[in-house]
Amino acid sequence: MDEMETMLKLENIDVGVITESWFHPELPCSMSSISGYNLFSQCRDTSKGGGVAVYVRSHISAMHITDITVPDELECVWVLLEPQMLPRDVSVIALCAVYITTDSPNQHLLRQHLLESMDLLHVKYPDISFAILGDFNRMNITLITRSYNLKQIINFPTREQAILDLIKTDFSKFYSDPLPMSPVGKSDHICIVWKPNPSITRKHKNAVRVVRTFKDSQIREFGTWIQDQNWSNVFEANNMQEKVDAFYEQLNSAMESFFPHVTVKNHDNDKKWITPRIKKLIRERQAAFLAEDKTQWGQLRNKVQREIAKAKINYHANSVRNLQHKDPRKWRQQIKVMTNDTKSEHNIHVHGIQNSDHVSIANSINELFVSVSSNINPLDNTKLPSYLPAYNSPPQLYPWDVYAELSKVNRSKPCGPDGFPPRLVKEFAYMS
Incomplete structure (x- = not known):
């Protein structure tokens, strides 16, 4: 353990995972503890060997996930991590350390346990990310990686010429490639170091929309106007086109007066229930805080919390209400949105054009469709038959x-x- 402790601190490791820890219930805490780290472990009660252990730095918020019951036949530990710095679209990280022997009859049970546990956590924490890692000993993990779009990132042998130790995760884009390290002690498995990539700067996208607001008071005022409006210039117009122009001129002027355009900025990672009113209240709360107006800040803080709670209730209630009148396909689409289970964008590949040049790709597709009818002469409007005057x-x-x-x-x-x-x-x- 001294060598393990030295390596963790030398490499500045925040979370360390050990498989085949060989811990047992009678082992003194002083033999398994590491200064500056909290320990989460599971050991065998009836036989030697096996076991898993997770060491987490003391300054990182971590807790054992009590909602998950691990079957007695399995060796795995679930830990919920809440580091201070996380990507905006990730609220918590669920880490599962796994060890299973090559000839274990419980491989199907482990796959079922991992899938059910991830389903449970995804319901409770919609913005959760996963890191499932450990010694899988050639176990087939395809179903696990496909079900939650996890990526297996170990691409080098971890014991002799075999890749037995795996890391399956859905946030590898924020980390550098794993690196092999020398084994600790007499272990025949190498160590794996996986560190964040400090050079990654994520570009957030802001979508700006111009919308109209329709408050009840505005609708009532517009109703009063449209009832009292004098449409004489519409009736007195000489022809139909002038009547239409006069009508829409007055109507559009009233629309701009009663329902002016409002610019709304949406972040690409905004929650579905976020409203412009909530954002406005948050800005006002921040202004009150900077002005050191504690009374106003306290009132706005409470108002923000109430608005968020109300927005969540309304969003989910409306989502469920709308689903009552939709077909099964719409049900599935909406459930994927509510559980944040969205697929990555699909790129259209056109030979000779970069994937980022969307305009050129669109023009290339349009030219292809135009070429289908390029050898057909256009219609001559002068030769089209006339059906006027109408019989009816x-x-x-x-x-x-x-x-x-x-x-x-x-x-x-x-x-x-x-x-x-x-x-x-x-x-x-x-x-x-």
């Missing part, structure tokens, strides 16, 4: 027919070419 009389429209159609408008749909929101169309359909 023009259709007649009545106000109640217009109201019936406008009241069916789906208010959640985007605006049409005229830019008028479907929500307002349905709200004031009775005025038709």
Whole structure:
């Protein structure tokens, strides 16, 4: 253990994992403890050998995951880590140290235990990341890596010419490649050092959207205006086009007055329930803190917490309510969004064009589709048949027919070419 302690501190290791620790229940704490580290371990009760141990630096928040019950037949330890510096889209790290023998009859049980445990943790911590590592002794881990998009990152022999010790994780992009180190003591397995990559600077993307807000007070004021509005310039216009232009000129002017555009900035890692109001309150809270206004800061702090709690409830309630009217495919898509189980973006590869040049890729695809009909002569509008005058009389429209159609408008749909929101169309359909 002295050699192990020296290596951990010499390499500045925050988390150390040992498989085949050979710890036993009667082993004194002084024989297994390392100064400056907290120990999480599991040992065999009835036989020698085996066992796993995890050493975590004292300044890192770590705890044994009590929600997971490890079967007596397995040798693994689950530890929940909350370092001070984590990527924005990762809230906690679940580390599982594993040891299983080559001829163990419990390999299927271990696979089932790992999958069920990750499912349980993913429900409780939607933004969790995993590090499953240890001595797997040629056990088939394909199902585990595919189920949670984990990557096995060890690519060099760890015992003689075999890769027996593995690291499966979903956050390898923040770390350098693992390095082999000399074995400790009389071990026949090499040591593996896996350190963060300090040169990685993640670029965050901010999406800016221009939207309109539709508060109840604004809708009431707009309703009062549209009822009292004098549309004489529309009726007095000479032709239909002038009538349409006059109508939309007044309507668009009112839209800008009652529902002005608001710029909303969304971060690529924002939670689904985050609203512009929450962001505004957080900015106001920060301003009050910098101004040392403790009374205002306390009020805004409480208001932010209430708004976040309300936003979470509303988001999940609306998500479930919408699913009641969707097909199974929509169910699956929404569940993946709610559990943050999203796939990485798929790139379209076009020969001779870089994947990052999206405009050139789009133009190349358009040119391909155009080339399909390039040998066909365009239509001559002068030779198209005319069907006027019509055999039937023009259709007649009545106000109640217009109201019936406008009241069916789906208010959640985007605006049409005229830019008028479907929500307002349905709200004031009775005025038709």
